[in-house]
Amino acid sequence: MAESRIRSFSRWKALIVGLVLTAFVTALGGAIPKLRLMESKGQDILLWDLRERQDVSPEVTIVGVDDNALEMIGRWPWSWRELAGIIDSLSHLGARLIVLDITFPRRPDYEIPRGATPAEQVHPVDPVPYLEDALRRSGRVILTYSVHSSEAITDPLYHGIEEALSAEPGLNRAHLAERLGADPARIDRFFHLALRRALERHLTAALPLEATAADAQAVLDKAFAALSDAERSERAFSRELAVDAFLRQQAVLAAGSVRLESDDPSWRVPEAARIDGPLVELTRAARATGFANVQPDGDGVMRRIPLAIRFGDRTLPQLALQTAMHAAGAGDFTLRRTAADRMEVRQPDGETISVPVGPDGQMVVNWTESTLVRGKASDVETQFRRLQIGKVYELYDLQRLENEYHEMMQSAAERFGRGDERRAAWRRVTEALASAATPEKVTELDDLLADIDADVEMQLRMSLSDGRPPGMSDDEFERLRKVAASFLAYQETRDRERQRRRILEADLADYVRDRVCFVGMTATSLAPDLKPTPIHKQYPGVAAHVSITDNFLRRRFVREIGMAPAVAVMLVAGLLVTLLSASLPTLRAVVLSVAGLAAYHLLGIHLFRHDGLLVPILGVWLAGLTALLGVMTYRELTEGRSRRWITGVFKQYTSGKLVDALVTNPEMLSLGGQRREMTVYFSDIAGFTSISEKLDAPTLVAFLQEYLEEATDRLLDQDATLDKYEGDAILAFFGAPVAMIDHAARCLRAALAHLRALGDIDRRLRDKGLMPEGVSLRIRIGIATGPMVVGNIGSSRRFDYTVIGDTVNVGARLEGANRFFGTTVLMTGETRRQVGDEFLLRHIGPVRVVGRAEPIDVWELLDDQRGDARAGLDLYEAAMKDFEEGWLAEAKAKFEDALKARPGDGPTQAYLNRIDGMTRDDVSSRPGPWDLLTKG
Numbered sequence: 001m002a003e004s005r006i007r008s009f010s011r012w013k014a015l016i017v018g019l020v021l022t023a024f025v026t027a028l029g030g031a032i033p034k035l036r037l038m039e040s041k042g043q044d045i046l047l048w049d050l051r052e053r054q055d056v057s058p059e060v061t062i063v064g065v066d067d068n069a070l071e072m073i074g075r076w077p078w079s080w081r082e083l084a085g086i087i088d089s090l091s092h093l094g095a096r097l098i099v100l101d102i103t104f105p106r107r108p109d110y111e112i113p114r115g116a117t118p119a120e121q122v123h124p125v126d127p128v129p130y131l132e133d134a135l136r137r138s139g140r141v142i143l144t145y146s147v148h149s150s151e152a153i154t155d156p157l158y159h160g161i162e163e164a165l166s167a168e169p170g171l172n173r174a175h176l177a178e179r180l181g182a183d184p185a186r187i188d189r190f191f192h193l194a195l196r197r198a199l200e201r202h203l204t205a206a207l208p209l210e211a212t213a214a215d216a217q218a219v220l221d222k223a224f225a226a227l228s229d230a231e232r233s234e235r236a237f238s239r240e241l242a243v244d245a246f247l248r249q250q251a252v253l254a255a256g257s258v259r260l261e262s263d264d265p266s267w268r269v270p271e272a273a274r275i276d277g278p279l280v281e282l283t284r285a286a287r288a289t290g291f292a293n294v295q296p297d298g299d300g301v302m303r304r305i306p307l308a309i310r311f312g313d314r315t316l317p318q319l320a321l322q323t324a325m326h327a328a329g330a331g332d333f334t335l336r337r338t339a340a341d342r343m344e345v346r347q348p349d350g351e352t353i354s355v356p357v358g359p360d361g362q363m364v365v366n367w368t369e370s371t372l373v374r375g376k377a378s379d380v381e382t383q384f385r386r387l388q389i390g391k392v393y394e395l396y397d398l399q400r401l402e403n404e405y406h407e408m409m410q411s412a413a414e415r416f417g418r419g420d421e422r423r424a425a426w427r428r429v430t431e432a433l434a435s436a437a438t439p440e441k442v443t444e445l446d447d448l449l450a451d452i453d454a455d456v457e458m459q460l461r462m463s464l465s466d467g468r469p470p471g472m473s474d475d476e477f478e479r480l481r482k483v484a485a486s487f488l489a490y491q492e493t494r495d496r497e498r499q500r501r502r503i504l505e506a507d508l509a510d511y512v513r514d515r516v517c518f519v520g521m522t523a524t525s526l527a528p529d530l531k532p533t534p535i536h537k538q539y540p541g542v543a544a545h546v547s548i549t550d551n552f553l554r555r556r557f558v559r560e561i562g563m564a565p566a567v568a569v570m571l572v573a574g575l576l577v578t579l580l581s582a583s584l585p586t587l588r589a590v591v592l593s594v595a596g597l598a599a600y601h602l603l604g605i606h607l608f609r610h611d612g613l614l615v616p617i618l619g620v621w622l623a624g625l626t627a628l629l630g631v632m633t634y635r636e637l638t639e640g641r642s643r644r645w646i647t648g649v650f651k652q653y654t655s656g657k658l659v660d661a662l663v664t665n666p667e668m669l670s671l672g673g674q675r676r677e678m679t680v681y682f683s684d685i686a687g688f689t690s691i692s693e694k695l696d697a698p699t700l701v702a703f704l705q706e707y708l709e710e711a712t713d714r715l716l717d718q719d720a721t722l723d724k725y726e727g728d729a730i731l732a733f734f735g736a737p738v739a740m741i742d743h744a745a746r747c748l749r750a751a752l753a754h755l756r757a758l759g760d761i762d763r764r765l766r767d768k769g770l771m772p773e774g775v776s777l778r779i780r781i782g783i784a785t786g787p788m789v790v791g792n793i794g795s796s797r798r799f800d801y802t803v804i805g806d807t808v809n810v811g812a813r814l815e816g817a818n819r820f821f822g823t824t825v826l827m828t829g830e831t832r833r834q835v836g837d838e839f840l841l842r843h844i845g846p847v848r849v850v851g852r853a854e855p856i857d858v859w860e861l862l863d864d865q866r867g868d869a870r871a872g873l874d875l876y877e878a879a880m881k882d883f884e885e886g887w888l889a890e891a892k893a894k895f896e897d898a899l900k901a902r903p904g905d906g907p908t909q910a911y912l913n914r915i916d917g918m919t920r921d922d923v924s925s926r927p928g929p930w931d932l933l934t935k936g
Contacts, residue, residue: 040297040299040301040303041299041301041618044301044534044535056368056384056385056546056550057549057550057553057554058385058515059096059327059514059515059516059553060384060385060515060516060517060518060546060549060550060553061384061385061386061387061511061512061515061516061517061518062384062385062386062387062517062518062520062522062542062543062546063086063090063387063388063389063392063517063518063519063520064386064387064388064389064520064521064522064523064540064542065389065519065520065521065522065523066388066389066390066522066523067523067524067525068388068390069388069389069390069393069523070523070525072390072393073390073393076521076523077108079108079111079127080108080127080128080130080131081111081127081130081131082393082396083100083102083131083134084127084130084131084133084134085134085393085396085397085399085400086389086392086393086396086519087100087131087134087135087138087141088134088137088138088396088399089392089393089395089396089399090138090392090512090517090519091137091138091140092399093392093395093505093508093509093512093513094509094512094513094514095140095512095513095514095515095516095517096140096327096514096515096516097140097141097142097287097323097326097327097516097517098138098140098141098142098517098519099141099142099144099319099323099516099517099518099519099545100141100142100143100144100519100520101144101292101319101518101519101520101521101541101542101545102144102519102520102521103144103145103146103276103278104143104278104279104282105276107128107279108127108128109124110124110125110126110127111124111125111127128279128281128282129281131282132281132282132285133285135282135285135286136285138287139287140287141286141287142286142287142288142289142290142319142322142323142326143278143282143283143286143288143289144278144289144290144291144292144319145248145252145275145276145277145278145289145290145291145292146275146276146291146292146293147272147274147275147276147291147293147309147311147316148272148273148274148275148276149270149271149272149273149295155190157180157182157186157187157190158190158193158194160180160182161176161180161187161190161191161194161195161198162194162197162198162201163198164176164179164180164198165194165195165198165199165202166197166198166199166201166202166205167202168223169195169198169199169202169220169223169224170223170224170225170226170227172227172231173187173188173191176191192237192238195235195238195242196238196241196242196245197242197274199220199238199239199242199243199246200242200245200246200249200274202219202220202223203216203219203220203242203243203246204246204249204312206219207219207246207250209250209253209254210250210254211250213243213247216243216246216247217243220239220242220243224239245274245276247280248275248276248277248278248279248280248283249274249275249277249311251277251278251280251283251284252275252277252278252283252289252316253275253311253312253314253316255283255284255286255288255289256288256289256290256316256317256322257314257315257316258308258315258316258317258333258334258335259315259334259335260308260310260315260334260335260336260337261334261335261336261337262336262337263337263338264337267337268310269306269307269308269309269310269315269360269361270306270309270310270360270361270362271309271310271311272291272309272310272311272316275291275311275316277289287326287331288322288326288331289322290316290317290318290319290320290321290322290323291309291316291317291318291319292319292541292545294306294544296531296532300532301532301533301534302365302531302532302533302539302544303364303365303533303534304358304362304363304364304365305318305320305362305363305365305548306318306360306361306362306363307321307335307343307345307355307357307361307362307363308321308335308361315335317335318548319545319548320545320548320549320551320552321345321548321552323516323545323549323552324549324552324553325345325347325552327516327549327553328347328553330347330348330349330351332348333345333346333347333348334346337357337361338354340359340562341356341357341358341359341559341562342354342355342356342357343355343357343361345552353552353555355552355557356557356558356559356560358560358562359562363551363557364557364558364559364560364614365533365544365547365548365551365558366547366550366551366556366557366558366612367533367534367535367539367547368384368546368547368550384543384546385511385515386522387508387511387512387517389519391504391507391508392508394504395501395504395505395508398497398500398501398504399501401497402494402497402498402501516549516553518542518545518546518549519542520540520541520542520545521540521541521542522540522542522543531544556612557612558608558612558613558614559611559612559613559614560613560614561613561614561615561616566615566616566619569615569616569619569620570616570619570620570622570623571623573596573597573600573620573623573624574623574624574626574627575627576596576624577593577596577597577623577624577625577627577628577631578627578631580592580593580596581593581627581628581631581632581635582631582635586632586635589628589631589632590628590632593624593628594628596624597620597621597624597625600620601617601620601621603615604617673789673790673791673793674736674789674790674791675787675788675789675790675805676735676736676739676787676788676790677735677743677785677786677787677788678733678734678735678736678743678785678786678788678790678803678807679733679734679735679743679744679746679747679783679784679785679831680731680732680733680783680784680785680788680803680807680808680811681715681720681730681731681732681733681734681747681750681751681781681782681783681811682729682730682731682781682782682783682811682812682814682815683711683729683730683751683754683779683780683781683782683815684727684728684729684730684779684780684815685707685728685777685778685779686778686779686780686818686819687775687778688727688728690775691703691771691772691775694772694775695770695772699769699770702768702770703765703770703771704727704728706761706764706765706768706770707728707761707765707777708725708728708730710757710760710761711730711754711757711761712730714750714753714754714757715730715732715750715754717750717753718734718746718747718749718750718753719734719738719740719746720732720733720734720746720747720750721733721734721736721737721801723800723801723802723803724800724802732750733788733790733803734746734747734750735790736790736803737790737801743785744783744785744830744831744834744835745834745835745838745839747783747785747831748783748827748831748835748838748839748861751781751783751825751861752839752861752863754779754781755779755781755824755825755863756863756865758777758778758779761777762776762777765777778824779824780815780816780818780819780823780824780825781815781818781824781825781826781861782810782811782812782813782814782815782816782817782818782825782826782827783811783814783825783826783827783828783831783861784807784808784810784811784814784827784828784830784831785807785827785828785830785831785834786805786806786807786810786828786830787805787807788803788804788805788806788807788808789803789804789805790802790803806851806852807828809851809852810828810849810852810856811828813849813850813851813852813932814826814827814828814849814858817847817849817858817932820910820930820932821844821860821906821907821910822904822905822906822907822909822910823844823860823906823907824860824861825860825861826844826858826859826860826861827858827859827860827861828856828857828858828859829856829857829858829859831859832857832859839861839862839864840861840862840863840864840869840870841859841860841861841862842859842860842862842873842876842877842907843857843858843859843860843877843880844858844859844860844907844930845857845858845880845884845929845930846858846928846929846930847929847930847932848929848930848931848932849932850932855929855930858930860907868902871901871902872897872898872899872900872901872902872905872908873898873902875894875895875897875898875901876894876895876898876902876905876907876908878894879891879892879893879894879895879897879898879908879911880911882894883895883911883915883927884927886927888915888918888927891911891915892912892915892916895908895911895912895915896912899912914927914930
């Protein structure tokens with residue numbers, strides 16, 4: 001019964017508990033979006049924050065609209081004419097591509113040109129043609145647009161109105177209220193916004209990609225035919241917006257679609273419900289377009305991007321992918337899904353880029369730290385190549401001034417020049433200058449133009465010195481003289497500006513030439529363009545596009561293991577932790593489990609740093625710790641009773657150290673009867689009867705308590721198990737309940753400690769008045785080593801953890817044999833054999849005791865710290881040898897010499913007495929064992 005109480009904890013039950021908890025946590029992690037989001041946040045902290053800094057492709061430059069530029073040029077948005085000039089400057093500097101991370105959501109108002117005269121200020125100009133012409137001249141600009149998967153309005157009535165109007169745009173409010181069963185007041189609330197979206201959808205469904213504005217108007221005229229003039233007038237604004245949005249959408253679809261292939265016809269990339277594109281003129285003038293907005297995760301952090309998005313039967317590429325492909329000269333590319341976790345970008349020349357994606361075609365972005373990230377610029381020095389747009393604008397401004405000068409010189413040449421050849425040369429050079437593709441070509445043409453200008457200047461001076469040309473009035477000539485004087489005065493300033501422009505061009509060329517230039521917001525005041533990412537909460541949007549483009553240019557992607565492998569990893573982690581926590585002691589299980597999870601975490605960091613592999617971290621920790629906590633709790637509930645029982649039972653028997661070992665490792669304990677080899681210890685006080693007769697009862701009890709306290713401490717110091725006290729006698733054993741390989745040596749150490757403490761015990765007893773006068777404290781100890789039965793012996797109501805067996809009886813007999821031999825500590829020969837040479841021992845000889853048919857070999861333990869411990873020992877051993885060989889006379893002589901060296905020695909005197917008592921017949925034969933058949 002006792003054994004069943006200790007083994008009440010079944011490890012297989014703990015294993016089931018751990019597995020059930022692991023499966024439960026894993027299932028929750030896969031099924032609940034918030035838990036999956038927690039895993040992503042855990043990866044942000046536990047992987048991204050610990051990643052080493054990454055370098056960035058030198059092929060990309062950020063041309064940032066920063067705070068200095070806003071202060072120099074003016075608040076945002078800037079004039080489209082200024083943007084056109086910046087595009088021209090970047091193109092002339094040799095940019096490979098120019099990506100405008102700038103939206104053009106509406107047609108701007110007419111504006112007054114910068115530096116316009118008062119007469120020109122009354123005639124504002126349309127800036128759109130300026131930007132359109134710049135896009136066409138450049139031929140390398142990529143524009144961005146936005147896609148939307150759903151409306152921000154979630155009210156079902158709004159969507160009901162939109163669905164109804166997209167099918168029948170001519171429905172009025174009354175028809176809608178009746179069809180939808182809604183309050184007309186609520187219909188009014190959503191009507192115009194829903195109408196605009198519905199008309200866009202209606203036009204998309206009704207018209208082909210190449211439809212014009214006239215086609216769209218014709219479709220809506222037909223749809224509104226049944227409406228009254230008032231109703232048509234009410235819908236005119238929504239109609240205008242819808243047609244404009246439709247045409248922008250169609251322009252984007254025509255300019256930026258790619259082919260998408262998949263072996264699985266049912267597979268689709270994410271779908272867009274609406275496109276917000278740039279102005280149609282700009283889209284058609286640009287080299288390409290790409291969608292820039294990304295749907296963040298549930299916590300608002302941008303971690304993944306779709307490579308493409310579907311709109312109707314068209315597939316639209318992401319901005320960074322579009323940019324990377326055009327940078328590689330592969331604008332006409334194909335997307336193909338080759339596996340559940342792979343998409344290939346196939347270029348016309350046959351080269352492919354294999355991109356790891358999720359089931360929905362989204363790619364995990366390999367984010368790169370940026371100097372543009374506020375708060376981190378100080379500790380990041382070699383990241384994104386950055387160029388202030390103010391420098392580019394300064395170059396544009398210098399070029400504009402140069403062009404104005406050339407126009408003035410052309411006017412002067414036409415008025416004062418002699419011959420058409422010079423004017424024709426000037427026009428040829430200026431036209432070539434406008435289309436120059438590299439700074440070197442610009443410099444070459446500038447030099448040629450400067451030569452022509454110098455020739456014009458010389459001719460101008462000569463013409464002025466020759467006087468008024470024929471046919472020119474005096475007033476006109478005077479006016480031209482003043483203008484010419486201004487030209488000549490400006491010459492020195494012009495030369496300085498021209499030199500400044502060339503220096504600036506040389507500086508900027510290192511940032512721009514043959515690079516992909518992203519133009520976007522980096523100003524701290526433009527907070528809406530700061531996006532949270534795994535590596536920073538405020539990551540500039542333009543830097544995000546650069547990071548993604550860098551992934552494609554460098555073929556440096558992050559792979560995220562799928563749901564099934566992630567679940568498998570969590571299950572394996574939970575299973576291993578369960579096995580450890582169910583089979584090992586608590587502390588060891590906790591240490592090994594946490595160490596194993598930490599090792600997996602370090603492996604995850606290594607895989608992420610070196611292989612770009614994102615593995616589940618938080619989920620594995622959660623699964624492992626849940627299993628550990630669950631199993632430990634179960635073990636505490638079940639094993640706690642066993643531990644309390646073990647502590648309650650064994651604290652009265654053995655040392656606290658052994659009790660702790662049993663509590664920690666109950667498998668060390670085998671309750672019930674068990675036969676094992678151990679060492680038993682018996683001791684009592686010599687002459688205790690005479691002592692007890694001289695003390696009254698209270699004093700005797702106090703005497704025993706003081707003595708037994710000290711004696712017990714010496715035993716417990718060697719991890720003995722106390723069996724019982726019988727008056728002054730102590731029974732203890734070594735080797736149970738915890739097995740010991742050195743039980744015999746421990747027993748002898750305890751005996752020596754007991755002997756050496758007698759002097760202190762005697763003094764304390766006398767100081768407390770507990771020791772009778774004329775009596776000294778002496779003890780006798782018997783020690784036996786051998787097989788014995790140990791266990792709880794007794795009834796179901798009362799039992800003792802004790803030892804029984806022949807070896808136990810021998811130990812008791814040896815304790816009594818000390819009286820006969822005049823010794824203090826006697827032990828069996830088996831004890832002597834096991835302790836080796838650690839102790840000072842003396843052979844007593846074979847002894848026959850009560851209850852044992854065969855004699856036992858007996859040895860005495862001597863205290864080697866006593867000064868006379870070795871006195872006469874050599875003589876004694878020589879005498880013993882003669883005695884054992886039957887040379888009694890020689891033995892007697894040596895025993896007598898030994899007694900002189902050690903007066904009063906009990907064993908020596910016993911042998912002398914035995915020799916004297918032998919008959920003459922005995923002398924001729926070998927002596928037999930000592931015969932102590934009388935108990936005690």
